[in-house]
Amino acid sequence: MRSSDLPQVRSLELFKSMGDSNFDTLMQAAYLQTFPSQLELIAEGDPADFLYVVIEGCVELFARTNGRESTMGMVHPVGTFILAAVLKDAVYLMSARTCRRSKVLMVPSENIREVFQRDEAFARAIVVELASCYRTVVKEHKDLKLRTAVERLANRLLRYHVDQGESGMLELPHDKRTLASLLGMTPENLSRAFNTLKPYGVVVDGNRISLDDVEALATLAKPNPLIDDRNT
Amino acid sequence: MRSSDLPQVRSLELFKSMGDSNFDTLMQAAYLQTFPSQLELIAEGDPADFLYVVIEGCVELFARTNGRESTMGMVHPVGTFILAAVLKDAVYLMSARTCRRSKVLMVPSENIREVFQRDEAFARAIVVELASCYRTVVKEHKDLKLRTAVERLANRLLRYHVDQGESGMLELPHDKRTLASLLGMTPENLSRAFNTLKPYGVVVDGNRISLDDVEALATLAKPNPLIDDRNT
């Protein structure tokens, strides 16, 4: 792989604390590939042969059953996905496709499991990473079970707003149909939810949103750190 | 703690492979307590001081926000809960209450984290356990996002049916209001969902259900191993 990408990977929490030689082992076994947009990288049900790391671009995790489909999450650089399947040596529970041209690092599962045995620090990092993933899904599950569609959207907007520096403006990181699926609703309903939020100072212009009354929006959204904070 | 309970705990996947002395250390630091029914053991937002193991009885995990409440899971003997919070040294994301008089083992978080460092096998077991928990929630999330209420109920009945030996009869392991909340619906709606399933051979008598036409029910439910199987 290109050496200019290595420091990025190394700086990931997951790989930061492990020994140099073990890191090298992993990287030498890994493949770095660039994929075109809309390519299905993995399909749910397939055995987990690789741990994936998104270096550039964007990857959508989604699930299908019985003809229906739903976006389960989005992975941006530098992030990993399907760690749990790799560690359990099980099949993937989610499919993944690129949202745009993307550079992806693929680390063979065996090597991950092998180094996990050898490297104390890596093992600890994996546990922390896994626990974080777990807690993220629990929060998403709470979000879906305890809130209406409008509330989910309002809280999501507040999150993006904070992420992007609380300037009163924000940009949606994905297109609206993906956002809708992520929030568990149809595109039509998302559009209507935006209209519902208009009286709370939410002004939509394409994928640029301005929040003219964050107070009012927060009163409606009632954000809860045990659902909305990513780092608790 | 009573020595008669020890083998049960020791036989848990999580504790099975660790060293004897480390297991003893954990158990000596632990408290075994019996709690009355409906007692709130932990509240979401509290720091994770203990890992819990249900020895007898039953514990309900639930979450609240903004006046609403939802059951997130049920823990039966012998099972653990809130491992992720303990390992991350973070706050609990869910609350827990006893469903009936229950015997619970409480292992201090510090000891868990300490032994995790020392005991290779324990670390590995923790990773497998965490990965399993993670995959369970992902499946529940898929269930909720991709299926209607009736489908969720149908698949749940099929699961209980298999769990209980496929005799054509099954017993609901919790009362109906809890089941409703677990499946993400109201008690009224659960009652109507049972009626909807009547033409598919589902006969309800209190918490005893008989499935007179498993084929037909399965055709409706369209079970998916990547959602419904607990061990994949």
Place this chain on the structure above:
DNA sequence: TCAAGGCGTTGACTTAGATCAATTCCAGAA
């Protein structure tokens, strides 16, 4: 330059599911 196709929006309508209220049916306490 003009299609052509995809995304987003809107309107009309349907439907799944929630809410509210009333009733029945127990199981446990007096």
Place this chain on the structure above:
DNA sequence: TTCTGGAATTGATCTAAGTCAACGCCTTGA
């Protein structure tokens, strides 16, 4: 035994959200 309160069910109604169809508006590509 009777009383009582919670669980479950049912009916009536309401509401959130999905579906279907039409349309505008871009972007892309010939």
